[in-house]
Amino acid sequence: MTDRIPVTVLSGPLGAGKTTVLNHVLTADHGHEVAVVVNDMGDVNVDAEHVAQQTDLGGDEEIVELSNGCICCRLRGDMLEEVGRLADRLEFDYLLVESSGISEPIPVAQTFAMGYEDANYDPTDTYELDTMVTVVNAHSIWESFDTGTALTDHQLADESGRVPEEVLLDQIEFCDVLLLNKCDLVPDDALEEIEAVLERLQPRAEIVRTEFGDVDPTSILDTGEFDFERAQAAAGWKHELQHDHHHDPQEEHGVTSFVYQRDRPFHPERIASLLPALPAELIRAKGFFWSAGREDVAMGIDKAGTSVRAGPSGQWLATLPKAKREQFFAARPGLEDDWDDEWGDRMTRLVFIGREFDEQPLIDRLDDCVLTDAEMNDDWDAYPDPFGRSEDRRELALSSQ
Ligand SMILES: Nc1nc2c(ncn2[C@@H]2O[C@H](COP(=O)(O)OP(=O)(O)OP(=O)(O)O)[C@@H](O)[C@H]2O)c(=O)[nH]1
Numbered sequence: 001m002t003d004r005i006p007v008t009v010l011s012g013p014l015g016a017g018k019t020t021v022l023n024h025v026l027t028a029d030h031g032h033e034v035a036v037v038v039n040d041m042g043d044v045n046v047d048a049e050h051v052a053q054q055t056d057l058g059g060d061e062e063i064v065e066l067s068n069g070c071i072c073c074r075l076r077g078d079m080l081e082e083v084g085r086l087a088d089r090l091e092f093d094y095l096l097v098e099s100s101g102i103s104e105p106i107p108v109a110q111t112f113a114m115g116y117e118d119a120n121y122d123p124t125d126t127y128e129l130d131t132m133v134t135v136v137n138a139h140s141i142w143e144s145f146d147t148g149t150a151l152t153d154h155q156l157a158d159e160s161g162r163v164p165e166e167v168l169l170d171q172i173e174f175c176d177v178l179l180l181n182k183c184d185l186v187p188d189d190a191l192e193e194i195e196a197v198l199e200r201l202q203p204r205a206e207i208v209r210t211e212f213g214d215v216d217p218t219s220i221l222d223t224g225e226f227d228f229e230r231a232q233a234a235a236g237w238k239h240e241l242q243h244d245h246h247h248d249p250q251e252e253h254g255v256t257s258f259v260y261q262r263d264r265p266f267h268p269e270r271i272a273s274l275l276p277a278l279p280a281e282l283i284r285a286k287g288f289f290w291s292a293g294r295e296d297v298a299m300g301i302d303k304a305g306t307s308v309r310a311g312p313s314g315q316w317l318a319t320l321p322k323a324k325r326e327q328f329f330a331a332r333p334g335l336e337d338d339w340d341d342e343w344g345d346r347m348t349r350l351v352f353i354g355r356e357f358d359e360q361p362l363i364d365r366l367d368d369c370v371l372t373d374a375e376m377n378d379d380w381d382a383y384p385d386p387f388g389r390s391e392d393r394r395e396l397a398l399s400s401q
Pocket residue numbers: 012013014015016017018019020021100101181182183184185210211212213
């Protein structure tokens with residue numbers, strides 16, 4: 001279908017400059033008749049119906065405002081109904097969506113690319129997701145590099161308990177274009193460092209520097225770049241974990257990344273006390289580890305800026321019935337190569353991405369958490385378990401500043 005209306009979604013933390021970018025694009029010469037959906041969290045504590053307001057700007061644009069909730073969760077269906085109504089009511093040939101600062105990009109993209117079961121409107125007849133754009137605040141990232149504080153200005157957790165840094169990392173890792181805004185507030189050498197970090201966090205995205213959102217509209221409209229599967233595989237840490245031909249640290253522009261892999265489990269208490277004390281220069285850590293005594297589940301790590309979470313996150317294949325396991329291997333050739341006769345797939349594989357940090361001291365500290373020869377003979381079930389049981393759906397937050 002060639003006549004579907006392309007959609008560009010703007011994401012990014014509070015105050016990064018999404019509205020500024022939007023206003024810049026609306027007043028620029030792009031040859032489109034644009035409709036706009038703006039998601040403003042409003043006061044989420046007010047238990048009110050969402051507000052959908054139409055503002056006729058008198059020009060070519062129409063703005064629909066969705067407030068008191070987030071279009072990635074509570075307002076998913078409402079957003080679809082609104083964009084459905086827009087398409088019925090008006091003539092326009094481009095849709096711009098500004099998500100709220102805490103919107104997670106994947107569900108928003110899914111809503112446009114695949115529809116949403118609870119909604120009475122299927123967007124894929126009318127709309128085609130064209131470009132996912134994330135606006136980041138160069139100034140707050142620079143400040144965090146300088147002081148070791150959070151990557152975002154605002155620290156309030158969203159309704160699901162996720163902190164803004166975690167959402168920011170999702171927004172960086174799942175997009176086609178990264179607008180590095182507020183470049184006027186940051187010296188050039190710092191901008192180069194920030195860009196190098198962004199490239200490592202998300203190698204696929206095009207990075208564009210902006211001041212007061214002065215982006216060339218062709219960088220974010222009609223790019224045709226969005227592809228769900230590619231976007232989902234775009235995160236730098238996934239790339240490193242899958243292409244683990246190098247376990248040697250990769251260093252470029254002061255940005256270091258490496259994969260840490262060990263066959264023996266960690267001592268649960270030692271790794272639990274190391275995680276909150278990881279160096280501030282470590283911007284991202286992802287992957288899974290084996291905590292002695294938890295032979296039932298793999299523990300996941302999610303470090304995003306200064307926030308660190310660790311907890312039960314997935315089943316070891318070794319706990320599956322043999323037939324199921326073989327089915328799994330048949331679909332993914334090569335995976336069984338790492339299979340251990342005694343422990344199966346239980347092991348630790350972690351990706352670390354950071355700036356200006358020395359990996360060897362970190363590797364040594366991680367190795368100090370691995371069980372010693374003597375501890376390999378301990379009764380691991382007698383170890384305390386700081387990570388919570390697998391029945392807990394929520395991961396345990398070890399530290400979140
Ligand atoms: N110095 C500087 N200020 C900027 C720039 N871009 C935006 N601002 C200012 O930063 C503030 C926040 O910008 P917005 O566009 O409202 O940010 P937003 O991402 O839409 O924020 P929310 O709607 O709160 O999520 C405003 O006061 C802007 O004028 C920039 O490139 N440089």
